[in-house]
Amino acid sequence: MPLDDASRRPLREYWLAEIIRLRETHWGPLEDAEAVRAARRAEGGLPDRILVRAHRLAEREQLPAQLQGWTRSALALLAALFALALFSGIGLALGALGDGARPVNVLWALGALLGLHALTFLLWLASFLLRPAAATGLGRLWLWVTRKLARGPDTALAPQALLNLLARAGALRWLFGSISHLLWLTGLCAALATLLTVLSTASYRFIWATTLLAPDTFVWLTQAIGWLPGLAGFPLPDAATVLASDGVQTLPAAAQVQWSLWLIGVVVVYGVLPRLAAALLCLVVLRRRLAGLRIDPALPGHAALRDRLEPSVVSTGLDRPVDPLHEPRLSAPAPAGLDGRPVLLALELPTDLPWPPATTPAGIQIAGRLDTREERRRILDALADAAASRLLIACDARQTPDRGTLTLIAELAAHAQQTRVWLLLPAHEDGPARAPLWRAQLAALGLPAQAVLAASANALDWLETGHG
DSSP: OOOOOGGGSOHHHHHHHHHHHHHHHHHOOOOOHHHHHHHHTSSSOHHHHHHHHHHHHHHHTTHHHHHHHHHHHHHHHHHHHHHHHHHHHHHHHHHHHTTSSSOEEHHHHHHHHHHHHHHHHHHHHHTTTSOGGGGOHHHHHHHHHHHHHOOSHHHHHHHHHHHHHHHHHTOHHHHHHHHHHHHHHHHHHHHHHHHHHHHHHSOOOEEOOOSSSOHHHHHHHHHHHHHHHHHTTOOOOOHHHHHHOSSSSOOOHHHHHHHHHHHHHHHIIIIIHHHHHHHHHHHHHHHHHHHTOOOOTTSTTTGGGHHHHSOSOOOOOOSSOOOGGGOOOSSSSOOTTTTTOOEEEEESOOTTSOSSOTTOOTTOEEEEEEOSHHHHHHHHHHHHHSOEEEEEEEEETTSOOOHHHHHHHHHHHTTEEEEEEEEEOOTTOOSOTTHHHHHHHHHHHTOOGGGEEOOHHHHHHHHHHSOO
């Protein structure tokens, strides 16, 4: 994982770290010796190391694939919502105009086209003074449905982790706002395109009708609503045209054109443009808030990692002369000649098994015996810097393979292109000892049968040449 500046890390890295945090909070800590080892060797402070550890654990637990699957489902659902908004806008425009057999009441048409939009837009503006949850219904609907469609405990953590991240960054309102405004914008643009198409290809008559209000009220209302579109260049029906549009008089075609353009102008200025401006505002603020994402080391699940990822005291363990593989070095890159070399090591061999073998070929890196935790840590760190081309692990065939030994073999094998296990017996003993048990346990670990060697000549020949 690249160790770039925290502000330039992708959202996915923080997302995976939050999923790991939630998973460990709910179901207990994961086995993370290898991940912690990699994190402690990483550059940067504690937040960077937390991200490195989370990245390693997520890769091991195959969380990126699950996150990608949930993301695909969420995007597919979002695309379905946009398609629904598109067809809703078309249906809304057709319903507002009718089939052309009856006159179109301009106020009813205006209410059908912009009534719900205006109400939700005003609620969104009011949410800056009140609770934000009331103004992002479409965005919250999308996330709610994606959570219902999530399958499996890890997949179900993806939307919750996203919510936590966005809430801590102050971006939750802006994400939901972006989705809601873009959905409304899609519907309004579809309605506008339908209006232009239908009004260009069919004949409609526009009227107003009232029982209680005076005709002059409609003149004032039409001019008040059309004032702002008039500034944008849309024509405004004059008072005589408005008064004549009572459904009793027959208006000329030019008057119907004025009403059509007035209605289109109102939809553009009071519908499309406000949603476009709000969507752009939400997207810009969302981008800025996401750029400010940070790991909070004080969160439950992260706070417990401080002592392990940034230990105040690190034991050097230099109680004996070290072999070349363990030599301390000032720079992080591995020295020339170590990377890719075959490595020979032994796990807790007793004294009656001489080590290293006298017939060890030249050019082999001998890592000695791994008897203590510190020795194991040093060899794992060295192999993490420079993976071995071939790794031969010698074990006492008389011992029973325990869980710790098998786990260590798996960790060592992760840093080698090829790995073999060499089952050793003293020269005066013959027979399989516990070799069948070793082979069964190593097979369960994922090591093929041909990777378990018993003959010294075959083991050392393979280490030297890669064959045998």
